[in-house]
Amino acid sequence: MTSDYTKTIELNGISKQYKKFKLKGCTFDVPKGRIVGFIGANGAGKTTIINAILGLIKVDSGELKIFGTDYKANQSYIRENTAVVFDEYLFPENMTPSEQDLMFSKIYKHWNSRYFNSTLQRFKIPTDQKTGQFSRGMKMILSIIIAIAQDPLLIVMDEPTTGLDIGNRSDAIDLFLEFIQDEAKTIFFSSHMINDLEQIADYIILINNGEIIFSEEKDRLLENYGILKCGKSEFENINPKDYVNYRNSSVNCDLLVSNKEKTKWQYPDFLLEDASLEDILLFYIKGEL
Amino acid sequence: MDIIISNKTSKPIYEQIIQQMKQLIMDGVLKPGEQILSMRALARELHVSVITVQKAYETLQKDGFIETISGKGSYVSDHNINFIQEEHLRKVEGHIEEAVMIAKQNGIEEEKLLKLVNLFYNND
Amino acid sequence: MNGLIYKDLKGALNAMKPIYILLSIAFYVFIIVRGGANSEIISSFSASWLVGMLSFLIVYGDEKSKWNKFEMILPLSKEKIVGSKYLLQLSVVPLSVLFTFLICTLSSILFVPVNHFVYTALLTLSFMIPLISGSVMFPLSIKLGTKVTRIVLMFFIYPILKLATAFQDGTFSPEIIQQNQHYLILGILLSVALYGLSYFISVKLYKRKL
Numbered sequence: 001m002t003s004d005y006t007k008t009i010e011l012n013g014i015s016k017q018y019k020k021f022k023l024k025g026c027t028f029d030v031p032k033g034r035i036v037g038f039i040g041a042n043g044a045g046k047t048t049i050i051n052a053i054l055g056l057i058k059v060d061s062g063e064l065k066i067f068g069t070d071y072k073a074n075q076s077y078i079r080e081n082t083a084v085v086f087d088e089y090l091f092p093e094n095m096t097p098s099e100q101d102l103m104f105s106k107i108y109k110h111w112n113s114r115y116f117n118s119t120l121q122r123f124k125i126p127t128d129q130k131t132g133q134f135s136r137g138m139k140m141i142l143s144i145i146i147a148i149a150q151d152p153l154l155i156v157m158d159e160p161t162t163g164l165d166i167g168n169r170s171d172a173i174d175l176f177l178e179f180i181q182d183e184a185k186t187i188f189f190s191s192h193m194i195n196d197l198e199q200i201a202d203y204i205i206l207i208n209n210g211e212i213i214f215s216e217e218k219d220r221l222l223e224n225y226g227i228l229k230c231g232k233s234e235f236e237n238i239n240p241k242d243y244v245n246y247r248n249s250s251v252n253c254d255l256l257v258s259n260k261e262k263t264k265w266q267y268p269d270f271l272l273e274d275a276s277l278e279d280i281l282l283f284y285i286k287g288e289l
Numbered sequence: 290m291d292i293i294i295s296n297k298t299s300k301p302i303y304e305q306i307i308q309q310m311k312q313l314i315m316d317g318v319l320k321p322g323e324q325i326l327s328m329r330a331l332a333r334e335l336h337v338s339v340i341t342v343q344k345a346y347e348t349l350q351k352d353g354f355i356e357t358i359s360g361k362g363s364y365v366s367d368h369n370i371n372f373i374q375e376e377h378l379r380k381v382e383g384h385i386e387e388a389v390m391i392a393k394q395n396g397i398e399e400e401k402l403l404k405l406v407n408l409f410y411n412n413d
Numbered sequence: 414m415n416g417l418i419y420k421d422l423k424g425a426l427n428a429m430k431p432i433y434i435l436l437s438i439a440f441y442v443f444i445i446v447r448g449g450a451n452s453e454i455i456s457s458f459s460a461s462w463l464v465g466m467l468s469f470l471i472v473y474g475d476e477k478s479k480w481n482k483f484e485m486i487l488p489l490s491k492e493k494i495v496g497s498k499y500l501l502q503l504s505v506v507p508l509s510v511l512f513t514f515l516i517c518t519l520s521s522i523l524f525v526p527v528n529h530f531v532y533t534a535l536l537t538l539s540f541m542i543p544l545i546s547g548s549v550m551f552p553l554s555i556k557l558g559t560k561v562t563r564i565v566l567m568f569f570i571y572p573i574l575k576l577a578t579a580f581q582d583g584t585f586s587p588e589i590i591q592q593n594q595h596y597l598i599l600g601i602l603l604s605v606a607l608y609g610l611s612y613f614i615s616v617k618l619y620k621r622k623l
Contacts, residue, residue: 034339054486056623080488090483092420094427103423106416107487177333179341202338221340270370
């Protein structure tokens with residue numbers, strides 16, 4: 001097993017059919033050493049994709065590679081080096097963090113007890129109290145610390161910051177950024193906290209209705225996407241090829257464009273604004289197209 | 290090293306980083322050969338994407354302001370005196386180009402412009 | 414695997430509040446004192462049964478707390494994950510035997526010394542019951558969940574009650590037991606073999622998929 005890969009996660013044409021939902025040919029990469037954010041509406045397929053990446057569900061077709069190797073061939077190596085944070089607290093509630101420390105040190109080869117304890121101290125998490133009594137925020141921070149203390153190459157998270165207050169989210173982000181200081185480490189996580197992603201993500205992947213819409217550098221998204229604003233009556237004059245989606249009201253129309261520069265000289269008389277990540281997502285989810 | 294990033298301006302963050310780093314170097318706050326924060330460390334301090342800082346550092350390196358040695362870190366370039374000068378010259382050229390454009394658009398003659406330049410040079 | 418065993422033991426210890434233990438002891442003492450001679454038979458059976466349920470409680474707790482989901486991504490083989498549960502149940506066997514010993518001793522002190530052969534039979538059965546219940550419980554709960562398993566395990570109560578009354582009303586008189594002691598040894602061997610077979614079945618049934 002070498003560390004000679006450039007893409008920590010590679011999905012190729014992953015499809016899965018459920019009764020009321022379908023993943024359709026999802027393809028994207030998560031490069032090594034990067035923070036990749038995964039966004040989409042509820043039910044768009046984020047959790048399904050994450051479960052597929054973790055091997056928790058069987059896919060109907062497609063290829064999955066983790067650390068450059070086929071998922072099925074090296075499951076134990078992949079599991080040893082991947083840490084997961086789910087959106088709920090899964091650990092025994094009648095255990096204290098000290099007891100968890102002992103338990104995990106016997107489960108994970110690279111369990112970093114020193115990091116675990118010093119970070120608990122840093123966030124003022126009591127080590128001798130039953131974790132069931134912690135607030136939700138503390139439980140999630142603890143879950144994140146547990147993931148990092150495994151010293152993994154990859155951390156996969158499914159909505160790790162949902163329901164956390166601002167203070168907790170800031171703590172979580174600090175932990176992620178510390179973790180990624182090592183170039184060999186990668187973070188892949190889905191989140192509804194678009195603002196957090198707008199800050200720290202290197203790449204953004206958007207999924208909608210089971211399809212991957214884009215997988216882009218965050219900077220490029222923010223540089224290139226824009227919102228063209230026009231009156232309702234002017235809407236027909238705009239070529240459908242020039243916008244990605246639109247949202248109408250009775251008096252005006254907002255159009256999402258994917259090339260601000262081009263749009264600026266194509267439609268110089270209209271108001272053109274920057275699009276935030278939230279804007280982009282909203283257009284894809286709620287746009288008329 | 291003080292770097293202040295604004296999310297509210299339209300200037301891309303990597304450009305802000307470039308501009309501020311260049312200023313720090315030209316002002317001598319960052320000395321030649323001095324080690325600066327690694328890309329990842331700066332990304333973390335500023336809470337921005339590593340790619341953003343990487344772009345900035347790549348440009349700074351291309352322009353000769355810094356050097357990044359794989360495995361060791363990033364350093365202010367030793368040979369930046371010339372580049373500082375070039376940067377200043379570029380600034381001046383830009384301003385002059387703008388001044389000439391305005392002058393031409395508004396019917397101000399070349400002689401008048403040159404006189405103004407003279408005036409400012411000799412005024413202190 | 415050691416980590417998992419630690420977790421389950423800790424979980425069990427944490428759940429066993431001193432008050433429960435005291436109440437249980439009081440309960441059994443009460444039964445024996447009030448029940449008189451022969452009450453050790455039914456007590457011993459129920460104690461073995463109860464102790465054998467410990468692992469079920471742990472499996473049930475895992476299911477409820479969603480630890481099961483996390484367990485699927487642990488860097489441990491199926492053999493080790495399932496093995497830790499089977500080892501835990503094994504640790505319950507000496508407890509079961511110990512309780513039977515204590516109950517019989519108490520009864521012997523209070524009333525008539527328990528017949529030697531009955532005593533041997535009870536000890537043997539206290540060894541077998543946790544093994545048999547574990548052999549049934551694990552594959553069932555892995556495949557069908559703890560709700561179904563709970564119902565199935567409840568059905569065991571009837572045979573056990575029948576067995577207990579068979580001791581008490583003389584069907585299994587000391588003479589019969591004496592003549593059939595080889596069945597006791599056979600019982601032990603079979604329950605161990607069943608336990609091993611159950612382990613292999615459980616490993617085959619254990620799925621790491623949601």
